[in-house]
Amino acid sequence: MNYVIIGNSVAAVGAIRGIRAIDQQGNITVISRERHTAYGRPLISYLLGGLITEKRMPYLPADFYEQHRVNLLLNSEVVAVDCGQKQVKLAGGDAVRYDRLLVATGGDPFIPPIEGLSDKEKVFTFTTWDDAAKLKGLAADIEKVVVIGGGLIGLKAAEGLHLLGKKVTIVELADRILSAAFDRPAGRIVAKKMKANGIEVITEDTVIRVEGEGAGISGVTLKSGDFIPCDTLVVAIGVRPAAGFLKASAVEVNRGIVVNDSMATSVKEVYAAGDVAEARDFFSGTKNPMPIWPDAYIQGDIAGTSMAGGTKGYCGGLAMNAIEFFKVSTISMGITNPADPAEYEVLTYLDPENYQYRKIVLQGNLLVGAVLVGNVDRAGICAGLIREKVDVTPFKDQLLAPDFGFIHLTREIRNALFAPVGKVA
Numbered sequence: 070m071n072y073v074i075i076g077n078s079v080a081a082v083g084a085i086r087g088i089r090a091i092d093q094q095g096n097i098t099v100i101s102r103e104r105h106t107a108y109g110r111p112l113i114s115y116l117l118g119g120l121i122t123e124k125r126m127p128y129l130p131a132d133f134y135e136q137h138r139v140n141l142l143l144n145s146e147v148v149a150v151d152c153g154q155k156q157v158k159l160a161g162g163d164a165v166r167y168d169r170l171l172v173a174t175g176g177d178p179f180i181p182p183i184e185g186l187s188d189k190e191k192v193f194t195f196t197t198w199d200d201a202a203k204l205k206g207l208a209a210d211i212e213k214v215v216v217i218g219g220g221l222i223g224l225k226a227a228e229g230l231h232l233l234g235k236k237v238t239i240v241e242l243a244d245r246i247l248s249a250a251f252d253r254p255a256g257r258i259v260a261k262k263m264k265a266n267g268i269e270v271i272t273e274d275t276v277i278r279v280e281g282e283g284a285g286i287s288g289v290t291l292k293s294g295d296f297i298p299c300d301t302l303v304v305a306i307g308v309r310p311a312a313g314f315l316k317a318s319a320v321e322v323n324r325g326i327v328v329n330d331s332m333a334t335s336v337k338e339v340y341a342a343g344d345v346a347e348a349r350d351f352f353s354g355t356k357n358p359m360p361i362w363p364d365a366y367i368q369g370d371i372a373g374t375s376m377a378g379g380t381k382g383y384c385g386g387l388a389m390n391a392i393e394f395f396k397v398s399t400i401s402m403g404i405t406n407p408a409d410p411a412e413y414e415v416l417t418y419l420d421p422e423n424y425q426y427r428k429i430v431l432q433g434n435l436l437v438g439a440v441l442v443g444n445v446d447r448a449g450i451c452a453g454l455i456r457e458k459v460d461v462t463p464f465k466d467q468l469l470a471p472d473f474g475f476i477h478l479t480r481e482i483r484n485a486l487f488a489p490v491g492k493v494a
């Protein structure tokens with residue numbers, strides 16, 4: 070059996086392990102356009118800011134690929150998939166045959182058409198080790214940076230650049246930063262922390278023109294008419310599933326590659342997992358891309374298992390973001406901004422002075438969402454209560470308490486939540 074995996078990040082790692090748990094003999098070929106073995110993508114801001122060295126980036130044992138007998142093709146880009154001939158085509162013209170194919174290509178940063186942008190030299194995206202290395206390499210020539218986009222990636226870029234001593238301004242179109250993953254108070258607390266560290270945060274505005282002679286940048290003009298002087302731009306307004314090379318194939322691509330609960334696509338023997346896939350949402354059951362690390366691993370594992378002939382059910386992607394900004398830990402999970410408040414009960418505790426915020430979202434007697442800022446110690450329990458659909462009525466009043474934990478749960482609930490986790494570990 071020839072397994073081919075496009076992409077070599079966390080979804081691919083899950084798939085390699087999933088395949089090898091069942092099939093120790095088949096050939097596994099992993100094709101990646103990056104030059105590195107798998108690394109901690111969320112760490113790139115710390116690499117940029119000098120908090121960690123390049124040594125810390127790879128997270129697998131040095132002999133992982135050898136041990137799992139993986140034929141690793143780095144620096145190789147897949148440009149097309151021929152599902153009829155069952156082969157993938159590489160940029161250099163070579164073709165690789167597969168019996169089972171996994172697309173685990175993640176997302177590509179989206180660059181909007183902004184006047185003047187395409188002529189400029191110091192314009193960066195921020196999603197790869199090499200993006201961070203490039204910015205770090207140019208650090209001596211960078212003084213003032215505008216980061217377009219106040220989502221997770223933009224904020225992480227801003228933090229890394231700030232750690233390098235650069236003057237950073239974030240420009241966000243929405244009325245708050247982190248609008249997709251967090252709610253208003255959480256966004257405000259993170260913005261307060263950013264500002265306290267000297268990062269400027271501008272909301273409800275956007276860059277309409279990049280100014281400067283030739284390839285140089287002198288600043289940006291905003292929709293409001295304001296001018297922000299800068300010499301470098303980081304564009305971080307979002308990523309799009311990296312599935313362009315499937316255009317000529319019959320694989321169904323909606324916002325991401327559409328997959329079922331086995332991570333199988335619309336084409337036989339072709340699977341997808343991770344940020345590139347559009348899998349079932351835990352609550353709504355509708356298909357959504359879920360661009361988060363833990364889900365990418367779970368989907369990869371399920372895909373690998375399915376490819377090798379096994380079965381592992383997917384219980385749906387639970388939106389979860391765990392991020393630290395300037396030592397303030399934040400976690401959001403599940404439904405955090407309920408569309409119809411009448412259907413939900415929301416409990417909150419807010420202490421912005423001390424960067425503390427907790428929000429619990431209940432639907433009937435079930436916990437369906439949580440936002441934790443500052444103290445995130447009990448996030449694992451909250452996630453367990455959501456996933457296992459535990460009736461929280463007996464300890465509802467304690468959910469917001471700073472010390473909410475095991476002690477508030479019955480033995481039965483503790484077993485339900487943690488026995489399966491123990492087995493996996």
Ligand SMILES: Cc1cc2nc3c(=O)[nH]c(=O)nc-3n(C[C@H](O)[C@H](O)[C@H](O)COP(=O)(O)OP(=O)(O)OC[C@H]3O[C@@H](n4cnc5c(N)ncnc54)[C@H](O)[C@@H]3O)c2cc1C
Binds near residue numbers: 101174359360391
């Ligand atoms: C700065 C930053 C911070 C983040 N922080 C967090 C966090 O705190 N928590 C969290 O849960 N998630 C975080 N994420 C998101 C997380 O990194 C992703 O969800 C995760 O990496 C997705 O894994 P993946 O395997 O699906 O794809 P990716 O990690 O995106 O990897 C896909 C790989 O496929 C390669 N590829 C793409 N197209 C081709 C092609 N045609 N041919 C060959 N190779 C190709 C890409 O180059 C890439 O190496 C962060 C992301 C970034 C950028």
